[in-house]
Amino acid sequence: MNRNLNSVFEPIALSMNRNETWAIVCTLRDAVRLLIREWPSGDGEEYMTAVKACVDAVNGDIGLDQFRAVLLSAAGDAGIAASPLPH
Template sequence: MEWDTSIEFDPVILLFEDPDRFFSVRTAVGAANALMYEFPCDDGKEFLAAIEICLDVVKGNAEPEQLRAAIIRAADEAGVTAISVLH
């Protein structure tokens, strides 16, 4: 499985409780890092769905925009502010 950094989508900026802590997600690698290392919880339904979609995108079985939407839903579930940036 290749972690192709060219799998990009419009950025999602995640704002955590600490105002100096934010994370910009725009690739499958960035999504995986945010989910595994930045999220405050790792057991929600949307969190687990985002992990699954992240792997599906890397495998070519899902579209990057599906992952973007999953990150936003997981952030909402975890109480993390997600700012959706569209180009």
């Protein structure tokens, strides 16, 4: 098993609450933390797809760009504002 928690991808800013607090996600470690600790709901098809994609990316089974696209889709489904940031 290849654990790539420190793999870096193009950063995303996600608004996680109504207090206008933004989470910056640019590594798989950031994504794991976000999905487990900060995501507003732990259910839904898009959320579960994002969790699986995160595991697959950590294991090296999918690319970082593919994972990033899944994360953005899950954020949209959950009503989380997302904004790409310059790398």
